[in-house]
Amino acid sequence: MDYLLHILVMVALYAILAGSFNLLIGFSGLFALSHAAFFGVGAYTTAILTTGYGLPFPWPLLIGIGLAALVGLAIGLPALRVGGEYLVIITLALQIIAVAVMLNWTALTGGTQGIGGIPRIVVAGVALDTAGRFLPMAAGVAALSLWAAWRLGASPFGRALRAMRENEAAAQAVGKNVVAMKLIVFAVSAGIASVAGGLYAHYIAFVSAISFTIETTIYILAMVILGGTGNLAGSVLGAAILVVLPELLKFVDLPADIADKLRQVLYGVILIVMLRLRPEGLLPEHDAKRARVPPGLGEDGLGDLAPSAAADGKVTVEGRDLMKSFGGIVAVRDFSIDLQRGRIIGLIGPNGAGKTTAFNLLTGFLKPNAGTVRFRDAVISGRAPHDIVRAGMARSFQDLKLFRKMTVLDNVRVALPRQKGDGLFHVYFLPWIVRAEERANLGRAMAVLRFVGLEGQAGELAENLSYAEEKLLVIARLLATGAEVLLFDEPLSGLDPGTMEGIFPIIRRLAEQGKTICIIEHNLDVIRGLCDWAVFLDEGRKIAEGTPETLIADPVLAERYFK
């Protein structure tokens, strides 16, 4: 009986670890390999503070959360600023260093001997010194920890994490500060993992480095993958299966060292088999289900997402003498452009002329080697892309970069500006404000979808849309940012003339409402039918500008480009 209860305690502890790891791997797409180290930080903090300083439960556990979160932040900062593979390498290094510290800082950690004699948790005068007595505590704290993870995942912040996982550049392009988001989720995940460590120390009454090695990280990883990435119930299931399964090996008469090796082989095999046959895990991500959207939501028009200023032709964006080179290639040189409120400017030129690079320079995705960008009289060149979106200038991408595994509605909802639910404080401490905001944002998102004619598809996954609908969703997502300046990278390419004609009035209406619009386009019919002004780029330079008619009639341009 005690043996069974012990297994249940271990399932509860590993459910905490798998759930918190899932926040990183599943919800955020951050492949870190240091989870056992954070488990260890929690365990050693509890061991040291209880045996060395006599601090009673729950203080060591709480201090462990803070410490693990801080270590997570310190490690995350250099790793998360750069790409995914660096995160794997840096966190793997952290994992190895952490175990080396546990083994070698003998004065603090007891070295290879570990730390024993950790006092039991005492509740109402009863020491939780058996599996049966400890189980309610383990189950309760596990439920609380998983609730904390779930709350984060189900919040607007969680939606933004999934958007970041789907496409980081697109998440930035809807105003999300992806570096801050990664740091926050890294710290929360590390903090929750440390809770399992604190409980484990009290439960076993002994800690040693052997419990927190890379093998343990892989063990937890196998739980997450087996259960289902992005699904916390899956993590609990994965933990239950992988805690119980090795126990079954004990009933087979094998020498201990062989059984141990067999167990590790088993985790590896489970990882490979799952990734090959069912990469979504036993319980696939809950969010991948289609959303049900209540009918009749959303007004006609953009509501507060439309600009309040008139379409008065005033210059809102000024690019001056911009230059960008990549090694020997000068993609853009001496490039100046004015964008005006209520006007549609076309950016045209042959393939490789530098049009997309110009967009990247205007919107902060690239830093210019020279030149400045001013927006509403403030210099914005050098600022981060999400910051420029929040200031009021947003862009789309030629390759769409939709959040394909998210619903049409969520593609738009995630882009809405100034969401309180994007912050941890509101998510955990003012949930009623987030709920009210979510209700309002559902209406705002539906209004945007109605504006582009996609309200009927709101509950669909973006990956199920037709190409024309995808293009409309790109427009809707851009509008949802509420930005005053909209830069469209080939919004109509690949569409048949009939569909294009349908999108023209949408873009025109936006200009009439006072948006400043710039469009990269190859199709002359679009330029002629839609743009008030056109700027011609070739080999990175602006070689002409004027009304579409004058440019198209220009014999030199006609020779080089308009055949």
Ligand SMILES: Nc1ncnc2c1ncn2[C@@H]1O[C@H](COP(=O)(O)OP(=O)(O)OP(=O)(O)O)[C@@H](O)[C@H]1O
């Ligand atoms: N990140 C990069 N690294 C190296 N070279 C780049 C990079 N981005 C663009 N270039 C080069 O800069 C030049 C301009 O590219 P850009 O994509 O801006 O052109 P474009 O006018 O948008 O072309 P297209 O119409 O084909 O999209 C090209 O020669 C391209 O190969």
